[in-house]
Amino acid sequence: MRYTVVLDTMGSDNGAAVLVKGAGLAIEKNEDLDIILVGNSEEILAACCENNIPADRYEIVHTDEVITNYDSAAAVLFEKPNSSLAVALKTTAERDDVVGIVNAGNTGALMTGALKHLSGESRVRPALAAILPAENGGFVCLVDTGATIDCTPQMLVHFAHLGSDFMKNMYKLEAPRVGLLSNGAEKTKGNKVVKETHALLEGCDDLNFVGNIEGNNALSGACDVLVCDGFAGNQVLKVTEGTAKRIITDVVKIAKTTGNKEYMALAGQLMAKYDLSSLGGGIILGAKKSVIKARGSSNELSIMNTIGIVLNLAKNKNVYNTENT
Amino acid sequence: MRYTVVLDTMGSDNGAAVLVKGAGLAIEKNEDLDIILVGNSEEILAACCENNIPADRYEIVHTDEVITNYDSAAAVLFEKPNSSLAVALKTTAERDDVVGIVNAGNTGALMTGALKHLSGESRVRPALAAILPAENGGFVCLVDTGATIDCTPQMLVHFAHLGSDFMKNMYKLEAPRVGLLSNGAEKTKGNKVVKETHALLEGCDDLNFVGNIEGNNALSGACDVLVCDGFAGNQVLKVTEGTAKRIITDVVKIAKTTGNKEYMALAGQLMAKYDLSSLGGGIILGAKKSVIKARGSSNELSIMNTIGIVLNLAKNKNVYNTENT
Numbered sequence: 313m314r315y316t317v318v319l320d321t322m323g324s325d326n327g328a329a330v331l332v333k334g335a336g337l338a339i340e341k342n343e344d345l346d347i348i349l350v351g352n353s354e355e356i357l358a359a360c361c362e363n364n365i366p367a368d369r370y371e372i373v374h375t376d377e378v379i380t381n382y383d384s385a386a387a388v389l390f391e392k393p394n395s396s397l398a399v400a401l402k403t404t405a406e407r408d409d410v411v412g413i414v415n416a417g418n419t420g421a422l423m424t425g426a427l428k429h430l431s432g433e434s435r436v437r438p439a440l441a442a443i444l445p446a447e448n449g450g451f452v453c454l455v456d457t458g459a460t461i462d463c464t465p466q467m468l469v470h471f472a473h474l475g476s477d478f479m480k481n482m483y484k485l486e487a488p489r490v491g492l493l494s495n496g497a498e499k500t501k502g503n504k505v506v507k508e509t510h511a512l513l514e515g516c517d518d519l520n521f522v523g524n525i526e527g528n529n530a531l532s533g534a535c536d537v538l539v540c541d542g543f544a545g546n547q548v549l550k551v552t553e554g555t556a557k558r559i560i561t562d563v564v565k566i567a568k569t570t571g572n573k574e575y576m577a578l579a580g581q582l583m584a585k586y587d588l589s590s591l592g593g594g595i596i597l598g599a600k601k602s603v604i605k606a607r608g609s610s611n612e613l614s615i616m617n618t619i620g621i622v623l624n625l626a627k628n629k630n631v632y633n634t635e636n637t
Numbered sequence: 638m639r640y641t642v643v644l645d646t647m648g649s650d651n652g653a654a655v656l657v658k659g660a661g662l663a664i665e666k667n668e669d670l671d672i673i674l675v676g677n678s679e680e681i682l683a684a685c686c687e688n689n690i691p692a693d694r695y696e697i698v699h700t701d702e703v704i705t706n707y708d709s710a711a712a713v714l715f716e717k718p719n720s721s722l723a724v725a726l727k728t729t730a731e732r733d734d735v736v737g738i739v740n741a742g743n744t745g746a747l748m749t750g751a752l753k754h755l756s757g758e759s760r761v762r763p764a765l766a767a768i769l770p771a772e773n774g775g776f777v778c779l780v781d782t783g784a785t786i787d788c789t790p791q792m793l794v795h796f797a798h799l800g801s802d803f804m805k806n807m808y809k810l811e812a813p814r815v816g817l818l819s820n821g822a823e824k825t826k827g828n829k830v831v832k833e834t835h836a837l838l839e840g841c842d843d844l845n846f847v848g849n850i851e852g853n854n855a856l857s858g859a860c861d862v863l864v865c866d867g868f869a870g871n872q873v874l875k876v877t878e879g880t881a882k883r884i885i886t887d888v889v890k891i892a893k894t895t896g897n898k899e900y901m902a903l904a905g906q907l908m909a910k911y912d913l914s915s916l917g918g919g920i921i922l923g924a925k926k927s928v929i930k931a932r933g934s935s936n937e938l939s940i941m942n943t944i945g946i947v948l949n950l951a952k953n954k955n956v957y958n959t960e961n962t
């Protein structure tokens with residue numbers, strides 16, 4: 313069986329060439345993968361030739377209109393219906409061979425467009441999740457990471473289901489442990505929304521709810537799914553990133569001051585491990601097909617990895633859609 | 638001029654002896670400091686003798702009742718009026734020579750007790766701040782760190798004033814830069830409360846408001862005061878801590894695997910720098926005298942440092958109280 317993934321080549325920080333290069337690497341790595349490249353055909357073709365991507369493994373869908381980070385999220389529906397993102401989403405929705413889409417541009421527009429073109433019958437609000445490496449060697453699905461900033465307890469319960477289903481399918485976990493981000497382990501701890509969510513999650517027999525998780529355990533592996541609103545999720549991501557960057561910068565400084573080459577090697581090792589951007593960004597949970605937001609600053613390797621995730625999900629039957637939650 | 642600091646020796650994780658030892662170190666270091674030790678007199682006296690603390694530099698106020706972390710915050714007012722915390726707060730309020738109080742126990746009870754015994758005439762809601770080392774070598778006053786979990790925009794504006802006044806007095810900054818924690822730099826980013834707070838802060842002519850600050854810049858030094866609700870502040874603290882601990886544990890593991898002694902030395906260096914607990918915990922802003930919450934797990938050095946902060950604030954005239962905000 314073959315799998316087709318749509319790649320929107322516009323709207324990223326580093327230009328189409330880097331994204332096409334990443335697509336080429338993914339094609340090289342996965343024999344059963346074909347790619348539809350959406351964007352400026354001239355630019356795409358040049359990059360395909362430069363990277364020797366076999367012509368029978370990709371299609372190009374041409375458009376010149378781009379959604380930038382300065383566009384409102386709704387531009388994908390109204391002002392710019394011919395933008396690469398709108399075209400890529402439509403292609404993903406309409407073609408049966410397509411299993412998912414990767415975009416490295418405007419997150420809000422991707423979310424809005426996915427809502428229109430790829431939301432399921434049951435109209436569950438999709439969430440933006442990040443899959444992060446846990447301290448114990450596993451992975452944590454952090455949901456939501458910024459798509460919905462103000463959440464009701466009911467939304468957070470939806471997110472718990474979406475995350476749990478995703479981890480079942482992606483990592484074959486039988487009963488993913490669902491944690492609720494709070495400011496204390498006890499159920500009496502939390503803001504109003506968190507406390508109410510705690511009570512609701514305790515009543516969900518179809519979830520393996522393990523209670524509140526504090527920030528220092530967010531990525532320790534104490535849970536497989538960490539539920540929070542988009543504001544808190546954004547903090548977990550960015551504070552982790554900022555702290556890692558700061559400590560690694562310190563190691564580099566110490567290496568330079570002392571002239572210790574081994575310290576520099578260690579800094580490189582840590583950098584590779586804690587560069588969250590290499591993990592390929594966010595996943596929109598609750599859509600009919602896989603919708604993945606790569607970082608705007610993605611390089612060819614992170615694009616390759618991101619396409620690999622879409623493929624992996626398709627092979628695992630990709631049942632984490634709205635109809636199944 | 639001499640300064641007296643009250644130390645509540647009960648309610649901490651490590652027992653009275655460690656706290657008294659810290660008081661002894663502070664006395665040794667600061668010639669103009671006297672200490673009032675509140676708690677079990679027998680235990681305190683034994684520790685004072687063991688650490689050779691000069692008898693003319695401390696007083697003991699005896700009580701046997703302790704507020705634990707299992708007590709409700711209001712216990713300090715109602716069920717346990719003779720607890721060491723209640724007695725320590727009363728002593729701090731009543732004696733003119735006392736410039737502040739240090740406690741390493743129940744944070745909620747300290748806050749509640751401070752509200753009763755040490756709040757100013759204007760009844761501004763006090764906030765729990767943490768003073769954290771910034772990447773650029775300065776310090777960031779993070780406020781609130783967990784005392785008020787659900788905040789209104791008005792409360793956050795109060796916190797901005799309290800933090801700004803504190804940084805003026807403690808670090809002699811002329812116009813402390815006040816940032817607002819959000820999920821994006823633009824003023825359109827944030828949850829409802831943050832967006833409304835942004836508008837209010839823009840209208841405060843007496844503050845040097847520098848706009849939204851994202852989580853990755855929380856401790857970079859982009860602002861001197863970082864304003865957020867207690868839920869988000871708790872996440873910033875704990876996620877920073879968790880990430881630092883995780884990376885340093887990695888360095889230790891790599892050191893052990895490779896047998897590289899220099900890596901182990903580096904781990905030690907990082908540990909000393911990123912052990913937030915050594916900074917002495919939180920400061921209650923908005924009280925008539927300095928009220929400092931040391932970590933429950935404080936050792937003698939962090940207690941010494943914490944007492945040093947109270948002393949430093951008193952010498953800087955300690956004007957960051959409610960009457961001046």
